[in-house]
Amino acid sequence: MNLIYLDNNATTKVDPQVLDVMLPYLKDEYANPSSIYDFAKQSNHAVKEARGVIKNFFNAENEKEIIFTSCGSESANMAIRGVLNMNKNNRHVITTKVEHPCVLNLYQALEKEGYKVDYIGVNSNGELDLEQLECSINDDTAIVSIMYANNETGVIFPIEKISEIIKSKNKETKFFVDAVQVAGKIPIDVQAMGADLVGISGHKFHAPKGIGALYVNSKTILKPLIIGGHQERGRRAGTENVPYIVGMAKAAELAVDQLKFENTEVKRLRDKLESNILKNVYNARLNASIVNRVPNTTNIGFEYIEGELILLHLSDLGICASSGSACTSGSLEPSHVLRAMNVPFTAIHGSIRFSLSRYTTEQEIDYVCEKMPSIIDKLTNLSPFQDELAALKRLKN
Amino acid sequence: MWDYSDKVIDHYRNPRNVGKIDNADAVGTAGSLACGDQLKIYLKINNGIVTDAKFQTFGCGSAVASSSILTEMIIGKSIEDVKKITNKDIADQLDGLPPEKMHCSVMGYEALEDALKNWDDYTDLDDLRNENKESSDKIVCTCFGVTENMIWDAIKTNGLKTVEEITNYTKAGGACGRCKNAIQDIIDTYYKKESEESTLSPAQKILKINNIIENQISLELKKDGGDITLVDIQGDKVMVKLRGKCSGCKNSHLTLKAFVETTLKETVDPNIEVVEVQ
Numbered sequence: 001m002n003l004i005y006l007d008n009n010a011t012t013k014v015d016p017q018v019l020d021v022m023l024p025y026l027k028d029e030y031a032n033p034s035s036i037y038d039f040a041k042q043s044n045h046a047v048k049e050a051r052g053v054i055k056n057f058f059n060a061e062n063e064k065e066i067i068f069t070s071c072g073s074e075s076a077n078m079a080i081r082g083v084l085n086m087n088k089n090n091r092h093v094i095t096t097k098v099e100h101p102c103v104l105n106l107y108q109a110l111e112k113e114g115y116k117v118d119y120i121g122v123n124s125n126g127e128l129d130l131e132q133l134e135c136s137i138n139d140d141t142a143i144v145s146i147m148y149a150n151n152e153t154g155v156i157f158p159i160e161k162i163s164e165i166i167k168s169k170n171k172e173t174k175f176f177v178d179a180v181q182v183a184g185k186i187p188i189d190v191q192a193m194g195a196d197l198v199g200i201s202g203h204k205f206h207a208p209k210g211i212g213a214l215y216v217n218s219k220t221i222l223k224p225l226i227i228g229g230h231q232e233r234g235r236r237a238g239t240e241n242v243p244y245i246v247g248m249a250k251a252a253e254l255a256v257d258q259l260k261f262e263n264t265e266v267k268r269l270r271d272k273l274e275s276n277i278l279k280n281v282y283n284a285r286l287n288a289s290i291v292n293r294v295p296n297t298t299n300i301g302f303e304y305i306e307g308e309l310i311l312l313h314l315s316d317l318g319i320c321a322s323s324g325s326a327c328t329s330g331s332l333e334p335s336h337v338l339r340a341m342n343v344p345f346t347a348i349h350g351s352i353r354f355s356l357s358r359y360t361t362e363q364e365i366d367y368v369c370e371k372m373p374s375i376i377d378k379l380t381n382l383s384p385f386q387d388e389l390a391a392l393k394r395l396k397n
Numbered sequence: 398m399w400d401y402s403d404k405v406i407d408h409y410r411n412p413r414n415v416g417k418i419d420n421a422d423a424v425g426t427a428g429s430l431a432c433g434d435q436l437k438i439y440l441k442i443n444n445g446i447v448t449d450a451k452f453q454t455f456g457c458g459s460a461v462a463s464s465s466i467l468t469e470m471i472i473g474k475s476i477e478d479v480k481k482i483t484n485k486d487i488a489d490q491l492d493g494l495p496p497e498k499m500h501c502s503v504m505g506y507e508a509l510e511d512a513l514k515n516w517d518d519y520t521d522l523d524d525l526r527n528e529n530k531e532s533s534d535k536i537v538c539t540c541f542g543v544t545e546n547m548i549w550d551a552i553k554t555n556g557l558k559t560v561e562e563i564t565n566y567t568k569a570g571g572a573c574g575r576c577k578n579a580i581q582d583i584i585d586t587y588y589k590k591e592s593e594e595s596t597l598s599p600a601q602k603i604l605k606i607n608n609i610i611e612n613q614i615s616l617e618l619k620k621d622g623g624d625i626t627l628v629d630i631q632g633d634k635v636m637v638k639l640r641g642k643c644s645g646c647k648n649s650h651l652t653l654k655a656f657v658e659t660t661l662k663e664t665v666d667p668n669i670e671v672v673e674v675q
Contacts, residue, residue, distance in 0.1 A: 304430070304455060305455065306433065306434065306455055306456050306457050306460070307457075308457035308458055309409065309456070309457055309458055309461060312409060312457075312458045313410075316410065325433065325457070332433070332541070332564070332568050332571030332572055333540075333571065333572045334433060345430060345431045346430060349430075349433045349434075349455075381415065381416075382412060382415055382453060382454055382455075382461060383453060383454075383455050384426070384435055384436070384437040384453035384454065384455055385430070385455065386417075386453070
């Protein structure tokens with residue numbers, strides 16, 4: 001049985017070229033980049049060079065604006081806490097209802113600490129309510145955190161427009177963008193975005209897990225979360241993770257080279273998978289706007305059947321995907337993103353996300369397209385909602 | 398990834414007895430679409446025997462497996478035996494379920510209970526009700542529609558002790574979490590009631606102490622040529638007289654505390670104090 005990996009928004013395969021550039025720093029070039037002897041020159045130089053690559057990846061002005069972190073969650077926590085801890089006077093913060101848990105749960109913690117929090121909603125296409133955002137910003141707003149694209153639906157938020165809204169209402173308000181789900185899928189240009197802080201995570205674009213980066217523009221001062229040595233200009237203590245930093249830089253270079261491929265070939269396969277399932281499975285519905293999405297993601301709801309059961313049957317065929325269903329995560333509530341979008345409860349528990357990568361092949365997509373109708377057919381036969389399903393079928397035909 | 402047993406995997410891959418019985422004698426449901434799982438069970442009953450059972454389930458792998466194995470467990474069984482099935486039996490038959498998935502077995506039990514309630518020939522309704530249940534049942538978890546009786550049952554059948562366990566077994570408290578305090582109250586009430594029920598009356602306590610001294614402690618001491626008699630009991634104070642070789646023995650204090658008192662503490666009441674009288 002071949003593995004068909006369509007869960008690239010969860011994590012990605014490490015590119016062999018990335019592994020190759022990492023290996024010397026795991027074997028021979030193990031020096032601490034802060035040491036002063038000649039032996040440390042190579043690792044010190046490697047980190048500097050990687051910082052330059054990540055600077056370009058962000059289109060930042062200066063290398064000093066890049067901080068290496070351990071993951072996307074750390075980048076988000078460092079950005080938000082770092083800003084709030086520098087400015088204790090302002091007690092109002094804003095985010096969206098559909099953020100990744102690393103931001104959403106942090107905001108809930110802030111709420112318990114006494115911050116006033118506004119959560120911006122989305123419409124049924126997953127698009128952000130910009131009017132609500134505009135009304136929410138006031139003189140007391142310390143930071144706004146908004147993801148570049150949603151990890152479950154792939155819907156891209158209009159970051160430049162959002163930044164204009166924020167700055168027109170309050171010039172002092174800082175803007176953090178969680179760009180984890182767009183890195184390697186669309187170009188990131190922090191200057192055009194108008195964001196003060198932008199976070200990414202290596203393992204979403206074919207670097208290994210355990211490495212991330214945070215862009216912080218020169219006007220924004222952060223209070224560090226990790227206190228210790230002088231690394232990262234005193235903003236993030238801890239010996240640099242040299243092999244992983246080098247690996248992420250290589251992955252970023254490759255990602256830039258592959259951007260066109262992502263937006264033509266990967267998109268074509270995603271669209272093929274999506275349109276095929278929507279056409280051939282009568283109880284399937286698309287859980288997002290068809291435009292303004294990252295090219296690799298589709299989120300499809302299968303009405304009156306449950307997502308975990310679909311995933312288990314896909315897994316029996318070697319196909320990996322994920323679900324917004326409550327049962328898969330161990331939490332009892334279905335996806336907060338799909339609930340915020342008001343996805344009907346008939347479909348929310350049966351929602352499946354397929355996320356492709358540059359490694360996805362046409363044969364793989366054809367195989368999934370071929371198998372999907374029979375899996376869904378088997379599972380709808382188990383459902384107690386036969387009358388409702390029959391009505392859906394009539395409607396579709 | 399869930400660590401499902403081979404049996405669970407077999408049952409969700411190849412569910413048995415799927416479908417509906419058109420002229421069923423009893424039909425029961427549990428759960429709801431909005432909550433993410435719903436089970437419907439159909440029974441054919443002849444002369445007090447379940448002759449056929451089918452199910453339809455909207456739910457995860459363990460929900461389908463629980464429903465599937467339940468139908469296998471009840472076909473051919475008498476109503477009396479079917480009534481005795483608990484959620485724990487369903488989980489055991491599946492070689493266990495992950496803790497977070499225990500509510501799937503509870504749903505199977507509830508659908509079965511519901512079917513038996515709806516069975517026309519079935520009049521012995523009170524039998525299904527637990528003697529500890531209050532007659533009026535109220536919703537505790539509004540998110541998942543879980544009632545006080547359902548929580549009480551889950552505690553009783555599975556020996557649950559924490560709110561987290563209740564959530565794993567019944568889903569109650571798993572969404573907004575507002576009912577967590579109410580769940581804790583139910584747990585506290587249950588165990589308070591249980592400990593009250595196990596409390597002995599003063600007369601029972603005296604009888605039990607006497608019984609243990611005569612039938613256990615005395616026999617042991619006789620082996621070493623000693624003996625013991627009960628003189629009086631005042632509250633938790635048990636007054637005894639050591640006889641034979643025990644009386645005047647240098648180690649009699651040790652015998653009294655380490656053996657007599659410990660035995661009574663373990664078997665009757667941890668507050669007991671044993672005192673030697675002359």
